[in-house]
Amino acid sequence: YGHTLWKRGRQLITLTAIAVLLGFIAGCIQILTETLVNWKSGRCSRNWVLNKSFCCANIPKAGQKLLTKRDELKCIDDGLWHEWSNPLFGFFLFVILSLTFAMSSALMVKYIAPMATGSGISEIKVWVSGFRYKDEFLNLTTLIVKSIALPFAISSGLSVGKEGPSVHYATCCGFVITNWLLKHDLKFPEQAEYLIASTAGGVAVAFGAPIGGVLFALEEMSTTTEFSLSILWKSYYVALAAVATLQYMNPLRNGKIVVFEVSYDKDWHVQEIPVFIILGVFGGLYGNFISKWNVHFVSFRRKYLSKWRLNEVAVLALITALLSYFNEFLKLDMTESMGVLFHECIAGDGESVWTHRICQLDANTHVGAFIQILMSLLFATVARALLVVVSYGCSVPAGIFVPSMAVGATFGRAVSLIVERFFIGHNIITPGTYAFLGAAATLSGITNLTLTVVVIMFELTGAFTYIIPTMIVVAITRLIFSSLGARGGIADQMIIFNGFPLLEDSKEDMVFLRNYSALDIMATNISVLRSSMHLSELNDFLVHNSNFNGFPVVREMEKNALESECIGYISKSTIQTQLLIEASEDTSDQTIIHFDAQNVHRNGLQPNELNFSDLVDTSPVTVKPSMPLSILIRMFQKLGCKTILVEQKGILQGLITKKDLLKFQRLKHREIYGPLYVFNE
Template identity: 60%
Template sequence: MSERSSSPQDINSSKFATEVIPEIKNFSKFTTIDRLSEEDSPVVLFEEDGRSFLTSKFQFYSTIWERSRTFITLTSVAILIGCIAGFIQIFTETLVNWKTGYCARNWLLNKSFCCANIPESLDKRSLLFDKRDELQCLDEGLWVNWNGHILPFFMFFSLSIIFTSISTLLVKFVAPMATGSGISEIKTWVSGFEHLPEFLNSPTLIVKSIALPLTIASGLAVGKEGPSVHYATCCGYIVTKWLLKGELTYSSQFEYLTAASGAGVAVAFGAPIGGVLFGLEEISSSNSFNGSMLWKSYYVALIAVTTLKCINPFRNGKIILFNVTYDKNWKVLEIPVFILLGIFGGFYGQFVSKWNISYVHFRKKYLSSWPIQEVLVLTVMTALISYFNEFLRLDMTESMGILFHECTTNDNSSSFQHRLCLLDENTHVISFLRVFSSLSFATVIRMLLVIISYGAMIPAGIFVPSMAIGATFGRAISLLVERFICGPGVITPGAYAFLGAAATLTGITNLTLTVVVIMLELTGAFIYIIPTMIVVAITRVLLNSNHVDGIADQMILVNGFPYLDRAEDKYDDFMDKHTAEEIMETNMITLRETMYFSELEDLVYNVSGKDVSGFPIIKDGDENEPEKRCIGYILKHRLVKRLTAQSLPTTDSRRTIVHFSKKEYYNSDDEIDLSGITIISPVTAKIDTSASTLFCTFQRMGCKTIIIEKDGFLQGLITSKDIIKFERIKAREIYGPRYEYNEKLNEKVWSYLEYLTKLFA
């Protein structure tokens, strides 16, 4: 399928732009899908092969397949996602554990599997079981930590570099599309702009599944949740491509991809309902949501999480990462603290996204030639800083488990209990300041590391690092509240870490209901549902007041992807002042209602080349008239497919006549009816229609092209990419760049880096 409308649509030749701006630079990598015509006349994406034995040789299998193909496909996608999630969890934990020690009876085992045979006599419902289990495992010599002062640091440092080196090399030379998060590309695809096939193919899935655990284990300030959405969507694409050959259409593909993406979040967080909501709130576009998508998302998340439960990668029978049992109800007097946490979440979302985008610009301008070296430098810097802070050195999931944990009276008598639970009013001020400064340092440093790490050439997410930042900040606030306001035992300090994580997750994603549900499923802390909603609401209000989108939406604009869904903010006000006449393309290539086959072939293959994606069809007799009546529209990919497969009635194509409108009868056998692939009622608009109305039409109807008419006569046409280009170009002219970069600061930083390079060379 081609990229363009019925005439060359390069932005350089368009009448409303003179240069390619960053906001539209990658439009050519995406192919526009006409969702409206696909619903009226679905086009099969992949030809039938390889699975024909199910539908041809055996009638019994054919009947079963016809009745259960949807459930078989959904179940296959879900099981594959669950199995990959289990592998990633076990592999990641193994790599992380190798940085601290090894299993005496089999060095390939991680700590969970190595200590799995210890008698389970303790309460599994709390984090204390895992800690006591670990200590008993150490006492019995099953697990051996690296001893001394130099060896632990050497293993931590060297393994971090090895892991990231393998990860970035795999991405660089095997599957470049496996880099980053992938959520922005998936959102764009589901909204109606198909990305390159390599983005969801098998090599990308394999590399993403292997490189992701290596990246997480290296200790870089990135998470697995965003990449989990990507590999899960790859599973949906690959399975449906094989099982539904000959049946899969774009409309059904969007539903499967959305369901798979939600399942990726479900298995990453152990939150099936949250995963379903993520797919619907973040991934699905406004013109794609329906009841079928909802139940598909629900079913895939259910089976995927159930599969993960059966695999039992944590070796404790749970899928909840941070199971807590907060026994103290929250108090009304704590609401100001909840508001403070929400404000921090809003500040975090605005600050981190702003500076991350600035660093992305710096990376593209100065570091694009050294992606592997950049990752290695980030790893060295992160390892050196993190090793000497207990909250940075630990795996982020383990660190949040400690921060979320509720301190009880029994904990204080436990010699192995974390020192966070040993602080009280009698604790010396020096000890208090050490813990508080450690939490504050971890908050600030991880925030800076997230800014420079997210977007490097590795599989990288931002959800869990953001939650870890909110958790350390929330726990630091709880220390101040206990020390100077209410005293120990009155509040639940772990709940503040939990709420801080919810605030920062909202701040970076701009999601609301999804975050609330994910946090409750992660912890089971339903007693704090109202505080969670308060924190999320405050964060979202701050983001909306400052016109801050989620990081995925911001990256769509920064990377120059086409995307129709838009927020109603100041950047859209100018659209009402412009009309279709300013945007439409008038230099069109049209087809006649009736024409010779040879003439059509010459026009399609030799004249238009690859510069068009569709042709308006004008009424016979109007081709030489100044005013032409449009009686239909035909997509080029459908026309080419039909012409390629068409067997001519005679050997002379010059005598064969092609009809684009339905005829009651034909005068001879040398005629071809193409009315079946012609859009006889294309979307039309008047020449004075506002640009805002056109945008909403594209957004809600999902059409690819709008025919512009005046008094019933054809004037021009506008594609969905045209309207997006127009909006972004005009917004840049009126308001300047949506995201401004400090070029002077970037130049100073680069000159300083060059100086350091020469100094150490």
């Protein structure tokens, strides 16, 4: 009975297991991050281990279980949560803790799971598109290390975000759980579906944005593989269940999954559209330049800093801490800082006792104070942008979404100050919306995603009245970004930079690929199996050709193998598995192995013969030598082929692998358009 249940509910049980594990890990990471961040600014007088939320958790009245902003202020006033009052002590503790956290993270990554470094989105994208990467990239150790090193990296104050690593540990969950539960009947493409669904869950828990997560899986992950409703449903389910688990854990103690809830109740004006365009343009420029410079810096790091990875992290953490401590927007945790910037600045609402200095600007504000706060915002924009360039890709778990949003938010808020003071006047626009739109622009610029960004922004803030401005800003960003000739978001650029295999069908490539045909790239010097072979021959053959994954089988007509009729294709692992099975019986070196069903039918099977013909795929995908590469690339991409045979009149001419095609495409692209990245070498 349990067996039938398992058989019917296999998929659902697996997905639920992935999602619950994922939500649980996300909750723990949130609590740990908040604790570490809070340690930098104060301590709980009840118990120094607790973070602010947990320390204050018994403030709200019995009936109401959730922590509001007002409760938090009361908590500080009551002395339950004690903020460091000595400025010198506060400064040193800030710097020392930042350094300690960054080094802990870097050490864990270096000595336990080197694969846990960086973002991971590029590698996962390549994996699900059909190229299996190293197993260590997704195993249990990496999962554990990434989950622990991530909070340390974030709370060190480095300009790194948590969404890339979230996607990575989510995919680890998917890999570990599917390997454990579905061990026996797991095929690569099926597992890839679970992994894509896990990435949806990863983004969902990182932003508390279930729909955004599903769209991320669709727009970023599924584009290189085949999009199907089955992937959509799996992603939907994992994202939902993971976020529900997270909400049930309630790690922020305020019952919210929307991180910076705002209520923009003023509508936008048509006159603001030029401002939206400016924000969109900024996002496009940011995306283009930051990703280009980051790639340059990664190349520099690889060449000159590879032996100094730990020192690099330490220096970065130190510089970041020193720069940040004296700027009010950099000093705060990035999400907190965005909360301030997005704030609608409307007094009167009972809940919003909390007001920041930035909300108290009006027409009477002294020019000095105005310029001081404007400079502070612009400094934060530039400093954060430069820090992103050097921090993304250093040896700790590091994402780029949230830091990019922070850059956009400070820029947008600065624009709002200028617009209010010099163009429109106060109390007409909602200044927080410009920060919100700026964040959307930079996020879209760096990732080159459109719909996903719009949805994530709404799920983060709930600012639904601003749907059209947000869509306009993102559309402008996208137009600017693509008119600058950039090639995909940062994940795609990293794939190209690292030389990972990934088939893309960019239109320009399609045009020049039309001029080449299968003849130009096929390997002609191929190892083929004959239709009947002695076992000893076969063993020798396998030893000599251990670097191939499979072999065409030919029926010999002429001496030259290349003049022979091809009867099928067989993968190496299939032969090896079958040989192991048959080895238990009495086989000798003289045993003859038949790959051709005709031989077996004609002569019957003798005692010392084995029939392997059932294992041969007798209808592999074949093309003629004249097949243009533009169609060939679609066959690899859409049919999921790994190897395509080239035949002319039934005679085997050559063989093409996905990787051969990819190498050729990159080479030609380089010849025609120049190298994608030029370094002063």
